[in-house]
Amino acid sequence: MTQLPTAPGREWLLELRPRGPIALDSAASSSPRVAETIAHVGEEPVRCAIEVGHAMAVTITREIPVFGGGDGPFQMLRKGTESSTLRSLVLLAFPAAELQPITEEALEGDRDFVRRGIALDKVLRGIRLGHAGMAQAFLGACEDLVAGDRLADEMKAVSEDLFRYIDSFSDSMVVEFLAERDRWITSAAAARDETVRHVLSGDDIDVRAATSVLSYDLHRRHLALIAWVGRESEASDLGRVAAAELAACGATSTLMMPVGSSALWAWGVLPGSGPTATPSPAPVVRDTDVHVARGLPGRGVEGFRRSHQQAARAERLARLAGDRAARSTDYADVSAITLLAEDLPSARDFVARELGPLATRTSAMPTLRETLLRSRSVKHCAGSRARA
Incomplete structure (x- = not known):
């Protein structure tokens, strides 16, 4: 890969460092994506981008719970947020790099969102949240690393570049989302998916027709x-x-x-x-x-x-x-x-009300709870024998 010249005034991006220890092999993005970015900017800025991408995914799943559902969906989302952060890092440092704003990891996530039934407005809101997290990270680093006499101009330029980046990124995501939705709607898998969801929703269905679509006997x-x-x-x-x-x-x-x-x-x-x-x-x-x-x-x-x-x-x-x-x-x-x-709130209230201080999460409490449980069991057995 030919090393491109860093844009004038953007050398500070090569000085980015993560806040905590980040291993390169913890990346959610593909190995070629990580290697490509390291070749451009070095390992430490890549570690920083991995950290930022993870934080973006955490924020999106917290604010839009439909993106959650366990480690698998989270890692799929993280692939997109992290790879996009890596790509924006290269494009900010090397505007001459001939790279598309969208990454294959982000497109893979886009297709997954369609198959999971996540609406387009939720996807677009997730993109806006991701952009906000990315901008906060880059602009915060800019404030720390750029000299005061050119800080205002540099922050303005970075902000404009990120808006252009996310605008192009959003367009690509919408195009792929709509194309995948069209493919999904016309597929046999979608017909089975729709039929199963009608059954699970309690809709009035033709059981014989549903059995035919599913190739599975619903009467059994x-x-x-x-x-x-x-x-x-x-x-x-x-x-x-x-x-x-x-x-x-x-x-x-x-x-x-x-x-x-x-x-x-x-x-x-x-x-x-x-x-x-x-x-x-x-x-x-x-x-x-x-x-x-x-x-x-x-x-x-x-x-x-x-x-x-x-x-x-x-x-x-x-x-x-x-x-x-x-x-x-x-x-x-x-x-x-x-x-x-x-009803988790009621369950927590019940546990706190019944156990009182025994419900606290200290190192000694599990042993005390076990001792109390055994004591109550012994008394119960003794009382039963006495009544007999």
Whole structure:
């Protein structure tokens, strides 16, 4: 790669440094993207851009929750915010560089937003929030690194360059979003997606026609599960893991529906006539970090819908547990807890009211709570024996 001359007065961009320790291998962007940027500006400014891109993704998911939903969607969003920060860094330092403002990582995220059903106005708001975070970072660094006699002019120029950048970036994102939406709407996957969502919403449907579209018999007995990727797994693992789980439960046919790039909804037809009998799955040995939440079996369209709702409640509970969550979560095992998790503020109030100081997060409290629980259990058993 031919080294381009830094724009006059923009040498300060090569002095950018992250606020905290940032490893280059923690980047969400592609390796070629990172290497390309390092070749232009060096490693430390790239570390700074990785840090800024992460902060932008955090802000966007906090302000627009629809972009959230676990580590997979967050990393997809972060690919776009980080790669865009890397690209803007190069374009600010080297205006002569013949680079498009949009990156392939950002376009990949754009297509994912369509498949997840995120509206265009939300995407555009996310872009505005990202631009605000990027501008704050670059202008703040400019204020720290540029001499006072030329600071005002430099901040004005950087601000104008960033507005031009984000304007072109937004145009490209809108064009790709609309093109992907057209492709998605006309695809067979979209027809299945739409049919499943109508069933789950309780809409009045023609069950025979829906069965034909899905190639899956809605009249039968179903078990639903939801699978999602962990930190060390790939989306390509989802279908394989879901199929293995359903096969272990005895499923004779399956329906798989990707939800974005990091989650999967799945159903399997189970043998037998009992509407709610719980299957006893054989242990599934996994070589990948995929999490699964299962509902209870149910018959017909209502059972299809109810089993999915139960799996979704179990999934929500597992996601709340974070890194402590087991690889598999069965609704049958956590149904009572999921009811509490439906209203977290009330659940927290209940715990604080019942436990008082024992609910505090100090190092000694877990031991005290365990001791109290054992003491109450012993007294309960002794009282039972006395009454007997």
